Amino acid sequence: MQFIDLGAQRERIGDRLKAAIDRVIEDGRYILGPEVAEFEAKLAAYVGVKHCVACANGTDALLLPLYASGIGPGDAVFVPSFTFAATAEVVALAKAEPVFVDVDPNTYNIDIDSLEAAVAMIKAEGRLKPKAIIPVDLFGLGADYDAIMAIAERENLLVIEDAAQAIGGSVGDRMCGSFGHVGATSFYPAKPLGCYGDGGAMFTNDDALAEKLRSFAFHGKGETQYDNIHVGLNSRLDTLQAAILIEKLAILEEEMAARQAVAQRYAEGLGDVVKVAQVPAGSRSAWAQYAIETPARDALKAHLHASGIPSMIYYVKPLHRQVAYRHFPQAPGGLAVSEALPERILSLPMHPYLGADDQDRIIATIRNFVGSNSARLAAE
Ligand SMILES: Cc1ncc(COP(=O)(O)O)c(C=O)c1O
Secondary structure, eight states: OOSSOHHHHHHHHHHHHHHHHHHHHHHOOOBSOHHHHHHHHHHHHHHTOSEEEEESOHHHHHHHHHHHTTOOTTEEEEEESSSOTHHHHHHHHTTOEEEEEOBOTTTOSBOHHHHHHHHHHHHHHOSSEEEEEOOBOGGGOOOOHHHHHHHHHHHTOEEEEEOTTOBTBEETTEETTSSSSEEEEEOOTTSSSOOSSOOEEEEESOHHHHHHHHHHTBTTBOSSTTOBOSOOOBOOOBHHHHHHHHHHHHTHHHHHHHHHHHHHHHHHHHTTTSBOOOOOTTEEOOOSOEEEEOTTHHHHHHHHHHTTOOOBOSOSSOGGGSTTTTTSOBOTTOOHHHHHHHHHEEEEOOOTTOOHHHHHHHHHHHHHHHHHHHHHHHHO
16 A cells, blocks of 8 residues: 555556657757747646746745845845744755744644734834745645734735645645635645655745746846846746646646545544544645544554555654754743644555555554554553
8 A cells, every 4th residue: 555656546547647758859949949848838827826936846835935026134024933844944054943833723824823923023122023924725625814924914915925845735715725815835746736756836916026936047147048137046847747747737637636536535444533634614635645643653653554554654753843943932831732733643655546446545543543442542
C-alpha cells in the first residue's frame, strides 16, 4: 500500500504524458516554450483569476511576491507556526521577520484571534512595520479569508495565500489560489496537482503585480531579457513540466471527486473512534493530506506500520520551536495548538486511486487498535 500512489495515476495517463514529453523534446523550446503559456492560461481559468505566472517551485512562488512588493528589513509578516518551513523561510530570505501565529484546533489554519493579537503586539512594540499575512490552506483546506481580508484591509496588509497544498480546494464559490492579493502554489510531485520535479505558480487579478512577478521571476527583466530593472531570480517552470501539468490538470476535477469519496469513507469509518479531519460547511478540501488526531498517536503509527500501512506525521515540530526560527516574534498568549498538534496528529494514506478494500483495511486496523486500547486511552 502506498501513502500517495503516483504510479496509479501514471498508469492511467502514461501514454499521454509520454507523448507530451516527446513533443517538447522534439520541438526544442525547453525554456518558456508554448506549453508554459498554455498551462498558465488553463490554470488561471481553473483557479478563476486573471493571471497565472508559473515559476520554479512553491517556495519561489511565495518569495517573489515579497520581493515584488518591496517587503524587507524592518517589516513584519504574519505566518502560522503549524506549516511547512517554506512559509516562514521566504520571509527570512527577504530579510523581513516572520511573526508566528497559532492555528485553529479544528481547521489547522491560521487562528484569527491569535492573528489579531499578533498584529496589535507588533504595532504596540513599534520595532517592526506590519506588512503582510501569509495564510496557509493547510492539507488542502482554505483558510478563513473573510476574516483575514477584513483584518488586512483595516491594517493595510498584503495577503499572500499559500495554496501549495490546495489546488482543487474551494471556499464558497471560489477556488483556493484565488484568495488574497496574490496566491502561490507548488507542483512538487506529491501535491494534489504535481509535476515530475519542482514547479510552482502565482495567481493574481492585479495587472501591475502580475507584470512585476514575471519580471522578478526572470532576472528582473524589463523590455527585453537583457534589460534589468529589478534584482530578480531565475525562477521559471520548465516547458517539460508544463507539458506534464497540462495532462494532469485535465483529470484534476475527476481526481478531486475521488479524493472527496476517500475522505468521506474515512470520516464515516473513523469519526467515532478518533478525531477526523474537519471541513467547514461550504468548503471543499483538496485533501493533500487526510489527518486524524489521537492521544495514542505513536502507538497507532507503530501498529499501522506493523500491518503494512504507511502513515506520516505532518508536522513533527511547530516552526516557532525550530532552531532556524525560534528567535523570531510569536503571538502573545502562546501557541498552544501549534505545540499540541505534533503530539497527536497523523496523516493516513490519501490519493484519488486508494481502493475501497485497502481503505477498509486501514479503517479496520485503526478501529481494532482503538478498541483494544480504549481502557488505557480513557484513562489519559
Ligand atoms: C505549505 C507549503 N508552502 C510552501 C511549500 C513549498 O513548495 P516547494 O516544495 O515547491 O518549494 C510547500 C511544499 O513543499 C508547502 O507544503
